[in-house]
Amino acid sequence: MxxxxxxxxxxxxxxxxxxxxxxxxxxxxxxxxxxxxxxPEDVAADIVARVAVAVTGVNRYPDREFTELREAFARYLGHGLTAEQVWAANGSNEVLQHILQAFGGPGRSLLGFAPTYSMYPLLASGTGTGWIAAGRDAEFELSPETAAAAVREHDPDIVILCSPNNPTGTPLSLDTVEAVYAAARGIVIVDEAYAEFMPEGEPSALTLLPGRERLLVSRTMSKAFAFAGARVGYLAADPAVVDALRLVRLPYHLSAITQAAALGALAHSDEMLxxxxxxxxxxxxxxxxxxxxxxxxxxxxxxxxxxxxxxxxxxxxxxxxxxxxxxxxxxxxxxxxxxxxxxxxxxxxxxxxxxxxxxxxxxxxxxxxxxxxx
Missing domain, CATH: 3.90.1150.10 (Aspartate Aminotransferase, domain 1)
Incomplete structure (x- = not known):
């Protein structure tokens, strides 16, 4: 064999x-x-009904720009975001892959702070991007000073910050995000896969988006929305970043069924959360x-x-x-x-x-x- x-x-x-x-x-x-x-059963019933309608049209390609879904994500995220600032894909891993395809690649590097999500180096490898693992402070914390120093030392093309961090659960302050952005010359990603589980009132990196065209905030429906099997991730960023991601996505990458299911879940976001x-x-x-x-x-x-x-x-x-x-x-x-x-x-x-x-x-x-x- x-x-x-x-x-x-x-x-x-x-x-x-x-x-x-x-x-x-x-x-x-x-x-x-x-x-x-x-x-919840009533939410599941609505999602099934929406998917059933979508199935009747699967002989045609889905909306390539998944406009209605992007509008729904923008409403859910708030902070004055518009559909032009939102992107989505089959799980946040594919969102991150799109980012690395657009801004990484051979001769470019991605910096993260270990221990962190194990898909980061795998995504880097898959896109030919160099992976740099910088260290953390005691108890897995990451201070603005430590993070910015690592960025200045390694001068990466992309920095990724997991907030809260996986696998440690460590919260990340917005001061650290700001310090990293100020020190970086390239893209800064804040992966907020677990953002909904942070304490009530804890600010999101979404608040830092205005005026920072190199800052991207990634989210997922897998965790708080109990939608892991549906595979839906998304991000918020400057509209120019979204344009860049269009260059690397596969045609019609979000199926009509995926779009219908995600719209159903978002329509019941209060109940889902x-x-x-x-x-x-x-x-x-x-x-x-x-x-x-x-x-x-x-x-x-x-x-x-x-x-x-x-x-x-x-x-x-x-x-x-x-x-x-x-x-x-x-x-x-x-x-x-x-x-x-x-x-x-x-x-x-x-x-x-x-x-x-x-x-x-x-x-x-x-x-x-x-x-x-x-």
Whole structure:
């Protein structure tokens, strides 16, 4: 049988492995930061009705500019945004890929701050863009001074900031975004995949868009909207940036069915986001109860919690899996990550972890590495 090494793939792809989190059928899956709450029945019914209408016209290509969807995203985001400032694609990963195709490429570089989302270096590799992993401050924080210094040192073509950061959950201040933008000569992306889970009133990088034509703010419907299976991501930026992304997108890249489903979800945004408060409550519960169990949970502004103090992450991961609970080993020494699920799911995880006994407490509280798992 032919192996990958036998094929004439690009030299820079040899030896690499594709993105992939464990996919297992278990009673409690809390490993990939999905919103584990189902779409409300009435919303699902409306989405199905809209998709049914779209299906009757799938003999024709969809609206290439997905105008109605861009208008809906602009209304949802607010901040005076217009459809001309919005772009969308099949998940925020494709949005980021479009950005790298337009502004990255051979001879250009992307700077991120590790540990961070593992798709960043993979997207860079796939587009021939050099990946630069800069470090963070203690407890995975990223100060304006640290971030700006890294930008000045490496002089990248693109900088990406994950806010809140994945896999650590660390919030990012707008001061850091402003400092990075001032230090950078190229594109600055703020990936706000988990923005809806930040505390009420916490400002978004969307507030910084006016007058900053090189600033892009990426979002997704996968998390807060419980729409991971629909694959819809979007961004807000200067209209000229949107024009640049048109140059690299595939024709009719958003299907009529995808557009119809996303419009249905956005039409019920209040109901879809009503579960966010419960998820925040379960996240905060995880922080409290993990500490009571002897672990070292990190501050999180997302829908998951990274916790340290784990004697043997692989052993704990496997022991939980045997009990029907799937979480994530993100490659950071003595750490594991768990998604905040429903109250029942969170309880199941905590009870399974409690059954394993308390950690020894022999591992260092600040143990971390530059691994960039998601």
């Amino acid at each position: 032919t192996s990958l090494s036998d094929l004439p793939i690009r030299d820079d792809l040899r030896g690499r492995t594709p993105y992939g989190a464990p996919q297992k059928v278990v009673p409690v899956a809390l490993n990939v930061n999905e919103n584990t709450h189902p779409v 009503a579960m966010v408060g419960e998820i925040r409550a379960q996240r905060d519960r995880l922080v409290v109860e993990l500490a009571e169990l002897g672990y070292l949970p990190h501050c999180s502004g997302s829908n998951f919690v990274l916790f340290g103090g784990v004697d043997d992450p692989h052993a704990v991961f496997e022991a939980l899996l045997e009990r029907g609970v799937l979480i994530r080993d993100v490659g950071i020494p003595h750490h594991l990550r768990v998604t905040a699920g429903t109250e029942t799911e969170t309880t199941a995880f905590l009870e399974a972890l409690r059954a394993l006994g308390r950690p020894s407490g022999a591992v260092p509280a600040g143990a971390q590495s530059v691994s960039s798992q998601s």
